[in-house]
Amino acid sequence: MRRFNCILICFNICLINLSVQAQKTAPLWEDFVKAKKSGGTPVLPDFSYAGYGFSEIPIPSLIGKKIFKVDDFGAKPNDNQFDDEAIQMAINAAESNPGGGIVFFSSGKYLIAPDEDATRQIRITKSNIVLKGNGSGKGGTEIYQANMRINGRQFLFKPEDNKVERLTTIVKDAERETFSVVVKDVSKLKVGQDVVIRHRSEEFTKLYFSPLELKPQWSRLFGDKGGMLIYEIHTITKIEGDKVSLKNPIHIDIKMVKSANWTIESYNSIDQCGVEDILFTSNWKNYPEEFIHHKNEIHDYAYEAIGMEYLKNSWVRNCEFHDWNEGIYLRSGYQITIENTHFRGKKGHASVHARTGYGVLVKKCTFNGAQHHGAGTGYSAVGTVVTQCSLGTDQNFDIHSGQPYATLYDDIDGGVFYNLGGPEPGHPHHGKDLVLWNFYHKSAKDQQYNFWDMSRRRNYTIAAPVLVGFQSDRKVTFENAGIVEMKGESVLPKSLFEAQLELRLKGRK
Known part of the structure; x- marks a missing residue:
């Protein structure tokens, strides 16, 4: 029997090797x-x-971070009472702590959204805040949105102050996949600073897409304020004279045009924020209609779980989203990871959507037809x-x-x-x-x-x-x-x- 098992193992290894050999390098x-x-x-x-720390370092383990239990602020799982205020109080306490902290949810079901007021969101506005449950599987943590809130993401990570300052302009062409630009003035720039390369003009848009035809119906591309919006987030690593070196590559050919400048602007964000080990569910599953894409605002936007805007080095991992119109919305995210996160239940609109950011990584996730759209992107994302x-x-x-x-x-x-x-x-x-x-x-x-x-x-x-x-x-x-x-x-x-x-x-x- 031992000899037979050895032969079988060798046979399987040979099959694997043959399969690999049959594949060709692209x-x-x-x-x-x-x-x-x-x-x-x-x-x-x-x-x-792409991903947290550009995937050079792992997502932090959270060991040693201060824990703020939502239960200590009045939230109680499985009691059929709404927990929004208690959750917000726990978040506020963590934000008041100099090092932030873990906002922890025990096992059981927490209720949110006691009404249909879409402006009443649970807000996270500072860095180093992690929402963490006791697991997204059986016996873990469930957060349930009871009432529809159209166009209202229930957990919204977004800095309070997001003022943008124009810092300088780029003065020479730069090739895609390179790591530096030449600028007019470096006085407002410094090493380690996060900045945005920004440009919009009809003139560049026509150069970029040439020789492809552009339809007149694509009206946002044309006119004095038209054109495709270039919005690339970068980190400065070195400044030598008027040359600015960047950590991450430029993904577009920068070409000087007469009609508009290529500018470098400030990028303001919160960072080191995360969501882990939570099952998010909603009452969309009990709405009496099956999903029809763009039928109305209820079908597209009534139940939306998480929004992350202007976040750096942040993540969602080991979570599940059941019965949602929208799971995770990312805007202007930089070095974000969505990992080992799964979508199930009644079909809805969008699962993960990333726009106007750089380096969003969606890895080892399953979408299972639970939303019309699997992971998607749009609007200047790079x-x-x-x-x-x-x-x-x-x-x-x-x-x-x-x-x-x-x-x-x-x-x-x-x-x-x-x-x-x-x-x-x-x-x-x-x-x-x-x-x-x-x-x-x-x-x-x-x-x-x-x-x-x-x-x-x-x-x-x-x-x-x-x-x-x-x-x-x-x-x-x-x-x-x-x-x-x-x-x-x-x-x-x-x-x-x-x-x-x-x-x-x-x-x-």
């Missing part, structure tokens, strides 16, 4: 490695600058990475117009990319450098994608996407794609994000 990966070694510009963006996740059959990831760019969907099982969102004046859906890497498309019928379709309102306006190792369970065809490499087969590396991160971290040693 030429675009070889191009990336070569460019990084030679100092050239790779075809692929470097997506490794460097968003969705990796090692699963979606339901015909569940779409959302690219919600507003020209996000340099987005990676990586090692994804399931999902589709038709019926993208956003109003037509805000199209195109996506700028350059949308990369689908080892994406396994699952749909009930064959699909044909025209990525720059000028004839239909509900189209897929994505500028020359890159598809590597694209596979599907039905026939899928493309028009107006950028690069399609090794279609129909899984490629190496399996995860582009993980491989790029490993390469970068090795280079630091």
